[in-house]
Amino acid sequence: MERTSMTKTLKGFFERVPRVDFSYIEILTKPTGIIQHAKFNIPDYHHGYCLDDNCRALLLFCKAFNHLEPKYRNKYISIYLSFIHYAQKSDGTFRNFMSFDHAFLERIGSEDSFGRTIWALGYLLSREEIANFHAIAKEIFDRAYPHMENCESVRAVAYQILGLIHYLEKFPEDEKIQKQLQSSCQFLMNEYHAAQDENWNWFEEVISYDNAILPLSLLRASRFFGNKELEKVALHSSCYLDQVVFQKGYFASIGNTDWLKKDGSLSDYGQQPIEVSSTIMLYDELIHHETGINCPERVLQAFSWFLGINMTGEVLFDYQNMACFDGLEEYGVNKNQGAESNLSFWLSYLDTINYIHFQ
Numbered sequence: 001m002e003r004t005s006m007t008k009t010l011k012g013f014f015e016r017v018p019r020v021d022f023s024y025i026e027i028l029t030k031p032t033g034i035i036q037h038a039k040f041n042i043p044d045y046h047h048g049y050c051l052d053d054n055c056r057a058l059l060l061f062c063k064a065f066n067h068l069e070p071k072y073r074n075k076y077i078s079i080y081l082s083f084i085h086y087a088q089k090s091d092g093t094f095r096n097f098m099s100f101d102h103a104f105l106e107r108i109g110s111e112d113s114f115g116r117t118i119w120a121l122g123y124l125l126s127r128e129e130i131a132n133f134h135a136i137a138k139e140i141f142d143r144a145y146p147h148m149e150n151c152e153s154v155r156a157v158a159y160q161i162l163g164l165i166h167y168l169e170k171f172p173e174d175e176k177i178q179k180q181l182q183s184s185c186q187f188l189m190n191e192y193h194a195a196q197d198e199n200w201n202w203f204e205e206v207i208s209y210d211n212a213i214l215p216l217s218l219l220r221a222s223r224f225f226g227n228k229e230l231e232k233v234a235l236h237s238s239c240y241l242d243q244v245v246f247q248k249g250y251f252a253s254i255g256n257t258d259w260l261k262k263d264g265s266l267s268d269y270g271q272q273p274i275e276v277s278s279t280i281m282l283y284d285e286l287i288h289h290e291t292g293i294n295c296p297e298r299v300l301q302a303f304s305w306f307l308g309i310n311m312t313g314e315v316l317f318d319y320q321n322m323a324c325f326d327g328l329e330e331y332g333v334n335k336n337q338g339a340e341s342n343l344s345f346w347l348s349y350l351d352t353i354n355y356i357h358f359q
Helices: 003-016 021-027 051-063 068-089 111-126 127-149 154-170 174-194 213-225 228-245 273-286 295-307 339-355
Strands: 328-329 332-334
Touching: 003 295, 021 339, 051 111, 051 332, 051 339, 068 111, 068 127, 111 127, 111 154, 127 154, 127 174, 154 174, 154 213, 174 213, 174 228, 174 339, 213 228, 213 273, 228 273, 273 339, 295 339
Parallel strands: none
Antiparallel strands: 328 332
């Protein structure tokens, strides 16, 4: 789509939705935490809760802190942080999935949910205006610390890197966290060099889920340490991902039908909102690095995916419910409106609003 058409589409959206509206997030949120799935536009209790989404929700409300009334934001930050606290076992590990009747469904949660927890807690701790929740966030973080070195999922490590950097903004003299950050960065570097070849600049032999988080984490770490080697790998992988997801002339994330495997073909369907959120964060960071990419344009293109500038031309935002649909499938839009999709939408909104300068 031409830039003038994209600008018109974006202008129309932000005139209709000029500020954050978490009314649908409220519907999904119960006193225990946020329900992970929806059946159309109602919470689907069959699937209960998960740590992943409560961490995403905590991150969202912390990012939106200055957009929200104090009583309102404190209520929801408390709910999501309480779920995280309850999900942590005495040894510092976490459970992820919990049924609607409050029974945890596994002995230990995924590494990715662990990494997301570190990210959310680190971000909260970096925000001085949320100091009333720092004591419990620090206690949970410290209890989790011994398990950070055990992460072997590249995404878990990337989430962890983001959280550790935020933590060090608050506690810059913490040497053990500095060492853990260095170790986590080296892990991603090793994974990249093991998978990379002249035609494949990536960290695994498949490009799958929440992809932009991987180069994003190393880019932020490269600025934190002033490390050019980290930046080199992060830029190579960022540019490679850019060529993949914008090859059609608009944002088209890798579908979850079969992902994109090394020497394989790109899956078009099963495109999900979470990819938009992490992609926007990536280009927001790339502005600080020399790439030749028009990063503000990429941010607007990525957000426009929600508004119908995508491979099917279908809008994924439901103005009636102020909610986001779950993705683009071969049959069209997935009309469910789950937590991950809606949290990803509003995280994308918060990062995009700074780039909207209509005349």
